Amino acid sequence: MKKVRVLVTRFSAMGDVAMVASVLRELQAQNRQVELVMVSRQHFEAFFEDIPNLTFHPIFPEEQHKGPKGLWRLFQELKKYKIDYVADLHNNIRSKILTLFFKTAGYRLGILDKGRHQKKDLIKRKNKILVPLRPTVERYADVFRHLGFHLKLGNALKKKDRPVPETFKSLLNHSGKNIAVAPFAQHPYKVWKLSNWDIIFRAFPTHQFYIFGGGRQEQETATDWSSLHPNVHSTIGKLSVSAELDLISNLDYMLSMDSSGMHMASLVGTRCLSIWGATHPYAGFLGYGQSINDCIHVEHPNRPSSIYGNKSCLCDGVEAIDLVSTEMVIERLKGIL
CATH class of the missing domain: 3.40.50.2000 (Glycogen Phosphorylase B;)
Structure with a gap:
């Protein structure tokens, strides 16, 4: 041919x-x-x-x-x-x-x-x-x-067999689950309150959480979480993009905003629970192979306010992302762990 x-x-x-x-x-x-x-x-x-x-x-x-x-x-x-x-x-x-x-x-x-x-x-x-x-x-x-090419998308997660980065090998050997967390995003209206994460980490002390994504400010936040919670580990600034994919492929789940973390999970076949606010999965940006049933959000007539999350989305005076409670996320996590 x-x-x-x-x-x-x-x-x-x-x-x-x-x-x-x-x-x-x-x-x-x-x-x-x-x-x-x-x-x-x-x-x-x-x-x-x-x-x-x-x-x-x-x-x-x-x-x-x-x-x-x-x-x-x-x-x-x-x-x-x-x-x-x-x-x-x-x-x-x-x-x-x-x-x-x-x-x-x-x-x-x-x-x-x-x-x-x-x-x-x-x-x-x-x-x-x-x-x-x-x-x-x-x-x-x-x-x-x-252009004339045959192409049928399977839209299914396919788990990739990739090496575990040396820095994190010892952390994966425990009885609980290993969960990637991508809590940051480019626009603030797509970011869940950072204080909520302390509640999530305390609710699952036998499971390990790995923080991905962000710059210097996000790295400081992740370092603070790591110092407060023995089951939280920051990857920010420690791994190349390729090594991040390696680690995500060896974790059980990801918990992400509507952000690149969800799409990186898709690349290596890791199931992702995603939290949505100003944006909406109906816009067509759900991660490849991810399920709309794994989207955590609260429907409101004002949602979505934008495609990319760059505009405020007030819902009866509350930002849409803040309609998602810690109880909702804990319940969804318990359902898969």
């Missing part, structure tokens, strides 16, 4: 790029003739490490690939791969400029339909249309179907 080479672009955000990896893994498994060139930020390369016949090409949007001139430079770099198709899975200003260069050069293109109108109907305050939208992973898959 003749080999074909597909250029795929998705530059951010972290969770969206992780979902692309889930789709590309399925695409390659069902179309062995396909060779992939993935263009994204270098920090996300680990998401694609185990996909056969995939070459990762980093974009540096703040450096040599900044602005139209930088994107022209990137275009010249990518042409050397002698690609057959271009799949734009981002459809933002930067990817549109790059795609225009390829279109002008005569390449066959597939471009993501973000479903903007449906999403606007989902988040508007009046006459909101609260129905499940097409999942983002299916929208990604549609791009490849448009």
